[in-house]
Amino acid sequence: MSDSAIWTRNGVTDTRLVRNFSYVNGKWTAGDDNATITVSNPADGAVLGDVASLSATQATAAVDAAQAAFPDWSMTLPQDRSALLRRWFDLMLEHKEDLARIMVLEQGKPLSEALGEIDYAASFIEYYAEEAKRPNVEGVTSHLPDAEVELWLEPVGVAALITPWNFPAAMLTRKAAAAMAAGCTIVAHPSGETPYSALALAELAERAGIPAGVLNILTGKASTIVEPWTQDKRVRALSFTGSTEIGRLLYRQSADTVKRLVMELGGHAPVIVFKGSDMDIAIEETMGAKWATTGQDCLGANRIYVERAIYEEFCERFTEATKALTLGKGMDDPDLGPLMNEKAVQKQEEHVADALSKGAKLACGGQRDDLGPLFYQATVLTDVPEDAAIMHEETFGPVAAITPFDTEEEVVRRANDSEYGLVAYLHSHDPRRIYRVTRALQFGMVAVNRTKVTGAPIPFGGVKQSGLGREGARKGMEEFMEIKYVCRDWA
Numbered sequence: 001m002s003d004s005a006i007w008t009r010n011g012v013t014d015t016r017l018v019r020n021f022s023y024v025n026g027k028w029t030a031g032d033d034n035a036t037i038t039v040s041n042p043a044d045g046a047v048l049g050d051v052a053s054l055s056a057t058q059a060t061a062a063v064d065a066a067q068a069a070f071p072d073w074s075m076t077l078p079q080d081r082s083a084l085l086r087r088w089f090d091l092m093l094e095h096k097e098d099l100a101r102i103m104v105l106e107q108g109k110p111l112s113e114a115l116g117e118i119d120y121a122a123s124f125i126e127y128y129a130e131e132a133k134r135p136n137v138e139g140v141t142s143h144l145p146d147a148e149v150e151l152w153l154e155p156v157g158v159a160a161l162i163t164p165w166n167f168p169a170a171m172l173t174r175k176a177a178a179a180m181a182a183g184c185t186i187v188a189h190p191s192g193e194t195p196y197s198a199l200a201l202a203e204l205a206e207r208a209g210i211p212a213g214v215l216n217i218l219t220g221k222a223s224t225i226v227e228p229w230t231q232d233k234r235v236r237a238l239s240f241t242g243s244t245e246i247g248r249l250l251y252r253q254s255a256d257t258v259k260r261l262v263m264e265l266g267g268h269a270p271v272i273v274f275k276g277s278d279m280d281i282a283i284e285e286t287m288g289a290k291w292a293t294t295g296q297d298c299l300g301a302n303r304i305y306v307e308r309a310i311y312e313e314f315c316e317r318f319t320e321a322t323k324a325l326t327l328g329k330g331m332d333d334p335d336l337g338p339l340m341n342e343k344a345v346q347k348q349e350e351h352v353a354d355a356l357s358k359g360a361k362l363a364c365g366g367q368r369d370d371l372g373p374l375f376y377q378a379t380v381l382t383d384v385p386e387d388a389a390i391m392h393e394e395t396f397g398p399v400a401a402i403t404p405f406d407t408e409e410e411v412v413r414r415a416n417d418s419e420y421g422l423v424a425y426l427h428s429h430d431p432r433r434i435y436r437v438t439r440a441l442q443f444g445m446v447a448v449n450r451t452k453v454t455g456a457p458i459p460f461g462g463v464k465q466s467g468l469g470r471e472g473a474r475k476g477m478e479e480f481m482e483i484k485y486v487c488r489d490w491a
Contacts, residue, residue, distance in 0.1 A: 006048060010105055010331060012098050019199035021052045022219045025065035026212025032058060037192050037220060042108040042338040042374050043329040051195045053220035059187070059228045062216045066158040066185040067234050069213025074155045074183040078133045085129035085177060087208035092122040092173075092201070099169065099200055104330035106194045107168060108340065108374075109293055111333040120454075121169035121201075124472070125177040127456035131477050132181035144487070152484040155183030156260055157236035159480055160229040162189050162222070162250070164242050165340055166296045168197035174460075174471050175239045175262075176215060182480040184237070187216045189226055193340060195219040230254045237262070237480055241298075244420070244465050262469035262479045264461060266394045267298035267422035270415040272437065274408075275309040277427040281449060283317050288451040289425055291325060291378065294336045295398040296344070298466075299423050299454070302395055304402040305411045311404040318402065319363040319380045327369055327377065338374040339397055348376045348397040355381050355388040355401065365398070386414065394420070408437065416442045422462035423447065 004015040012018065020036075021028035029052065036050035054062075073081075092099065100114035107114070135153040142149045159179040163171040168190060176186055190198035202217040218225050229235045230253035239262040240250055247265040254261060271289060273282045289301035306314045328334035339345050345368065352366050365379030376398055384391060384401040391401060405411040415424060424443040428434050438446050444462035447453045454460055459470035469479045 006046075007102070007105070011101050014095060014098050017095060017098050017102065017200040017203050018049075018196060019203055020049055021199075022054050022058075023199065023202040023206070023215070023217040024054075024058070024062045025069075025216065026206070029054070029058070031055060031220060035220070037195075039106055039193070039195060041105050042340055043331075044372060048105055048196070051199070051219045054218045054225060055220075056224050056228045059218060059225040060232065062187045062218055063158060063229065063232050063234055065213040066187050066216055069211060070155075070157055070185045073180075073185055073211065073214050076183070078135070081181060081183070082129045082132040084209055085125050085132060085181060088205050088210065089122050089125040089129060091204040091208055092118065092125065095200075095204065096122075099197070101331075102200055103168060103194070103197050106196050107165060108330050108338040110330050110335065110337050113293060114330065117167060117170050121167075121173040123456045124170070124173045127472075128177035128181035128477060131178075131474060134474075135182070135477070135481065146489055148488040148490065150486045150488075152486060153478065153481045154484050156480055156482050157184060158187065158234055159184045159237040159239065160187050160189075160226070160235045162226055162238070162240040162242065163191065163198065165191035165194040166293055166298075168194035169201060171241045172198050172201060174476070175241075178471070178476040179237070179239070179480040180210075180214065182477045184480045185214050185216075187218060187229060187235070189218050189220075189222060192219070192221065226250070227253060230259070231257065233257045236260060239471075239479070240264070247467070260479070262471065263467045264298070264471060265422075265465060265467045266420055267300070267462065267466055268302050268392075268394050268418050268420035269299060269423045269425060271301045271304045271425040272405075272411050272415060272427065273304070273306045273310070273314060274428040274430070274433065275307045276429055277310075278429065278449070279310065279313065279317070282427040283314070283321060285425070285427070285449070285451045286318065287321055290400045291322075291336060291398065294339060296340060296396055298394075300396070301425060302401065303391055303415070304400060305405045305414065306402060307411075308404045308406055315363065315380075315382045315402055318400070319382075322378050322380050322400065323364050325378050327371060327375060329371075336378055336398060338372060339376055340374070342373065344397055345374055345376050347395065348379070348399050351388075351390040351393070351395050351399055352379060352381065355384050355390050358385050358388050360384040360388060360401070392418065408433065412437060412440045416440070419465040420462070421464040422466040423453070425451065
């Protein structure tokens, strides 16, 4: 197991937050035969520690615990569930710095981004602490004589949550807080590359007084842990954030038990910049949409379409702004950090090579940096042809692909020519054009003249193969609830 000195040297003051065991039924649990997975720092490859790798049998035992806890938790008064969630939120903010530093060490993102993610993650717990009080019974005017009609919202039961490595805190709290507020109990599997963030949140949930069995965090191999959950009929809902490929697999595996599915899958976000836009804002916001989390974000700008009349100016200014970005270790708080793994770097290399072979121009970057094998330079490609792989596949890294367009109809057609439909970014000051294009874009979310759109009060999600259902807002809690129709005769 890991040496606490690794964490203290990097500014983690409460080393009890650094847990190497899974959290099941209120107990810190080792893997069968003491099996472990090794977690490394992507910035330098240094081993951070070994975390428990649970077995399929243990995965089923976690469902046993969640199922046993469900009756009491679901019948707990909403205000009492709310109070527990609120204490969890308060503890997150109290330990914000430590949580952020844990995240930087295992995920690599710049420290300021990690601090921002902790605030973002905590906001979901705060929001759902309030929403827990509001699933009111709805009265319906009866269509029958001598009958009362009501609609009740009730928790579905045990919910399985599978979360990614790019936002290891926020993607867990966005799911878990909604499900727990609804009255569900949880079995959760964090990415094997970033388990420490999830385990730290489990430690704080325990301190907050969340009852045993309500929140279970199982580390290890996804194929070992998750597959038993997909086959277990007691798991009534499954929420997943990750690639469309894995989403399809979970969809198939869950079919026999007819689970409720919430899936936030891949993105392939277009940015559309029309002439007449505020160029300063368009550049600034597109930079944010492209380079946040070093491009490792499903909301990341993947295709940048710029009207031909302003194309040259945009490319020049965007390239110069990109050249000014700093690259480094997350603890030094640069603009960009390392990528998560070798596979991610290889994808950047493949997309860049493919685009250049088809006629794109390299404006800057285009190679690994001397800082280390997982550091890839911020790269700008211009004149990217439509048949380049990067125009059809999610890059998930620091490569910006820019291409010109001539007409509104053309760019809408090109933007929609994708099986992904998570978010689109639009820059224009023409209100009629904004309305037309917003209506025409086949995406679950559209941002106009800005980048930041997410937050606890909004329903986050996409269309087509970008996902099913919504996370955040009241809709996010309702994904973990069923409608019970009650018809009473008092005669």
